[in-house]
Amino acid sequence: xxxxxxxxxxxxDHRWTPPHMSAYLDSDLSARGRxxxxxxxxxxxxxxxxxxxxxxxxxxxxxxxPLADVPAIAGAVLGRLNEPADR
Amino acid sequence: xxxxxxxxxxEGALIARSRAGDQSAFAQLVTKxxxxxxxxxxxxxxxxxxADEVAQEVFLRAWRGLARFEERSRFSxxxxxxxxxxxxxxxxxxxxxxxxxxxxxxxxIAALPDTIGxxxxxxxxxxxxxQMLEQALAxxxxxxxxxxxxxxxxxxxxxxxxxxxxxxxxxxxxxxxRGRMQLxxxxxxxxxxxxxxxxxx
Numbered sequence: 001x002x003x004x005x006x007x008x009x010x011x012x013d014h015r016w017t018p019p020h021m022s023a024y025l026d027s028d029l030s031a032r033g034r035x036x037x038x039x040x041x042x043x044x045x046x047x048x049x050x051x052x053x054x055x056x057x058x059x060x061x062x063x064x065x066p067l068a069d070v071p072a073i074a075g076a077v078l079g080r081l082n083e084p085a086d087r
Numbered sequence: 088x089x090x091x092x093x094x095x096x097x098e099g100a101l102i103a104r105s106r107a108g109d110q111s112a113f114a115q116l117v118t119k120x121x122x123x124x125x126x127x128x129x130x131x132x133x134x135x136x137x138a139d140e141v142a143q144e145v146f147l148r149a150w151r152g153l154a155r156f157e158e159r160s161r162f163s164x165x166x167x168x169x170x171x172x173x174x175x176x177x178x179x180x181x182x183x184x185x186x187x188x189x190x191x192x193x194x195x196i197a198a199l200p201d202t203i204g205x206x207x208x209x210x211x212x213x214x215x216x217x218q219m220l221e222q223a224l225a226x227x228x229x230x231x232x233x234x235x236x237x238x239x240x241x242x243x244x245x246x247x248x249x250x251x252x253x254x255x256x257x258x259x260x261x262x263x264x265r266g267r268m269q270l271x272x273x274x275x276x277x278x279x280x281x282x283x284x285x286x287x288x
Contacts, residue, residue, distance in 0.1 A: 022264035026245070053271050053278045060216055061239040066126050071139045073121040077146045078114045085151050 013040035017047050021054055098162060106153050117146050120163060123241070124170050130224065130236045131174040141177060145170045160250075167243065167251045171233065178229055216277070223273035231266030238263055 017040045023029045024037045041048045098119075104112035124145055128138040148169050149156075156165055224232050230252075237248035249259035271278070 018268070019264065022260070022267055028245075028260075050271065053275060054267060056278050057267070057271055057274055058239055061220075061235070062242065064217065064220070064240060065213060066122055067129055069135075070122045070125050071135075071142075073125060073139065073142050073146065074114050074117040076139075076143050077117050077121075077150075078110060080143065080147055081110050081113070081150055083147070 010040070010043060014044060014047065017041070017044075018050065021051055024051075025054060025058060099158070102153070102156070102158070102162060105150070113150055116162070120166055121146070123163070124166055127167065127170055127236065127241055128174050130240055131171070131233055132178055132225065132229070133174060137177060141170070141173045145173055148173075161247070164243070164247050164251060167237065167241070167247075168253075171237070171251050171253075175229070175233075219274060219277050223270055226273055227266055227269055231262050231269060234259060234262040235266040235270055239267070 013036060017037055020029060020033060020037060024034060029037065037051075041051050098116070101112045101116050105116060121142060125138050125142045128141050128145075129135065133141060145166060149166060152169075156162070224236070227235070233252055234248065237243050237251055238245065241248075243251065245256055245259060245263075248263075249256045252259055252262075254262070
């Protein structure tokens with residue numbers, strides 16, 4: 001593979017990869033698309049960093065605990081069920 | 088969250104009783120879902136008092152609209168949809184919110200609490216992340232913020248989240264991707280800091 005061909009492919013993949021990172025992480029890419037993201041991430045430190053950040057961020061978001069200090073909504077709602085609707 | 092079938096049946100029974108006018112059955116439904124509805128409203132950008140008011144409004148609307156609830160969809164998804172629409176109305180009234188930046192937003196790193204290392208580390212990290220996240224979410228445009236909140240924080244499927252936001256799945260995925268990329272950029276100092284070895288002592 002010539003260095004020029006490799007460089008051109010790198011540049012194309014560098015444009016293509018970032019907009020497809022979410023789909024990649026959601027397993028929403030074709031096998032070919034997945035390989036393309038993985039090949040580029042292996043070659044490109046910048047894109048690998050972004051992909052690692054995204055993966056790490058999603059893990060944190062998904063494991064974020066529910067908010068504490070939830071007010072007593074059920075009691076308040078129960079007291080208002082007979083209110084007229086046109087408020 | 089996986090809902091066992093028994094729980095689902097149980098919920099179906101509560102919905103049926105509520106439809107027949109049983110207020111105590113409806114109160115059980117509210118108790119079961121209120122924390123998630125309230126949490127979603129907070130994360131969509133409402134302050135604690137607004138989220139409390141709007142959460143009550145969501146359940147009152149649900150009570151009055153139970154006849155329109157289609158049992159094929161999940162009750163929680165239906166509630167999310169009502170909550171999303173109420174939050175959107177509330178936030179639209181507040182415009183221009185984007186200019187109204189939170190106090191002391193100089194530097195995300197400077198805003199980190201300096202008590203790292205106190206107490207159980209995992210809990211400290213979770214609280215630290217929660218604070219960073221709240222500030223970062225506040226900087227996202229409402230549509231992108233909602234996509235990230237529904238899909239990644241509330242854990243809805245793409246299909247459910249798109250239905251709640253009232254857009255096609257393709258449009259939803261685009262919003263989600265843009266929201267994630269913006270959030271990543273805002274959280275980058277934290278994400279990289281957390282991955283790096285921490286100074287001891």
